[in-house]
Amino acid sequence: MRTPVSETDFQDLNLVKRGKVRDIYDLGDNLLMVATDRISAFDVVMPDPIPDKGMILTQISLYWFEIMKPIIENHVVSADVNEYPAVCRPYAETLYGRSMLVKKTNPLPIECVVRGYISGSGWKSYQESGSVCGIPLAPALKESDQLPEPIFTPSTKEELGAHDINIDFEETVKRIGHEHASRVRDLSLAIYKKGAEMARQKQIIIADTKFEFGLAGNDIILIDEVLTPDSSRFWPKKSYQPGGPQQSFDKQYVRDHLISINYNKQPPGPELPNDIIRNTRKKYLEALTQLTGDSHGLD
Numbered sequence: 001m002r003t004p005v006s007e008t009d010f011q012d013l014n015l016v017k018r019g020k021v022r023d024i025y026d027l028g029d030n031l032l033m034v035a036t037d038r039i040s041a042f043d044v045v046m047p048d049p050i051p052d053k054g055m056i057l058t059q060i061s062l063y064w065f066e067i068m069k070p071i072i073e074n075h076v077v078s079a080d081v082n083e084y085p086a087v088c089r090p091y092a093e094t095l096y097g098r099s100m101l102v103k104k105t106n107p108l109p110i111e112c113v114v115r116g117y118i119s120g121s122g123w124k125s126y127q128e129s130g131s132v133c134g135i136p137l138a139p140a141l142k143e144s145d146q147l148p149e150p151i152f153t154p155s156t157k158e159e160l161g162a163h164d165i166n167i168d169f170e171e172t173v174k175r176i177g178h179e180h181a182s183r184v185r186d187l188s189l190a191i192y193k194k195g196a197e198m199a200r201q202k203q204i205i206i207a208d209t210k211f212e213f214g215l216a217g218n219d220i221i222l223i224d225e226v227l228t229p230d231s232s233r234f235w236p237k238k239s240y241q242p243g244g245p246q247q248s249f250d251k252q253y254v255r256d257h258l259i260s261i262n263y264n265k266q267p268p269g270p271e272l273p274n275d276i277i278r279n280t281r282k283k284y285l286e287a288l289t290q291l292t293g294d295s296h297g298l299d
């Protein structure tokens, strides 16, 4: 197993952002996105990394970016460290497999959420109002039920620490204009439908997911990460049982452990026992292998 990467600190590069999972460096026209092995649960980053998680997420995104190309162009310039600018060379070993050189875009300021199943904040909103983001749904849905058709339920993009707010289509139009709003709605639904169908054949339900789009000149392209267990709810098809919350594919071990020790969900997170780390890594790797048919030498 490789040494886990909790944080990068590349001295010769310009760090622009440290998210919960990614460290992002500015290389002029491009960005260097580095997926670390950090894991968050209940919105708190845990002190222990999950070895190889960043590689696994990067490989899953690359797989989908390629598959979705007939639907939408994406931001990937290269994921081959040898093709990166020379300033990145000193960090090649760390960057290998977990990074992407991407086109720097102007991200549209909304999160393009698609739901094929009713869960999470969608379920909460449905219980309160019978609708999600202004879209009325059939009465008497159970938690985790599949929807007759996937729905586009965008949200605002809030700064670190604040929760995103669900908005309806009208509000989306106000924020990004009618043309962009209908375009990203149609694109999001098309990408989700294709991905969910492929995942289903590999025994994984993608219940819902979030996409981001950016403007490269006048073109809208797909950015960030795509259909990963971090940006989506992955459920094992085998144990799917509507009428309550589902076991998540990947973070369930961590969440169950945190609940069992009565963790108060406030930072800092507690240290994770070795077997929780090992089992969580196994689940992420299972998602990668099941989806792409390739463990990328990580098993």
Ligand SMILES: Nc1ncnc2c1ncn2[C@@H]1O[C@H](COP(=O)(O)OP(=O)(O)OP(=O)(O)O)[C@@H](O)[C@H]1O
Pocket: 018, 019, 020, 021, 022, 023, 024, 031, 075, 102, 103, 104, 105, 106, 107, 160, 212, 214, 223, 224, 225
């Ligand atoms: N091609 C791109 N051009 C410009 N910005 C991008 C591009 N791809 C991704 N981003 C931005 O980079 C960030 C990705 O980093 P990361 O996923 O760690 O942060 P986050 O999702 O904002 O926050 P967190 O993961 O902590 O909730 C997002 O803010 C995303 O909008």
Ligand SMILES: [Mg+2]
Pocket: 019, 224
């Ligand atoms: Mg993110």
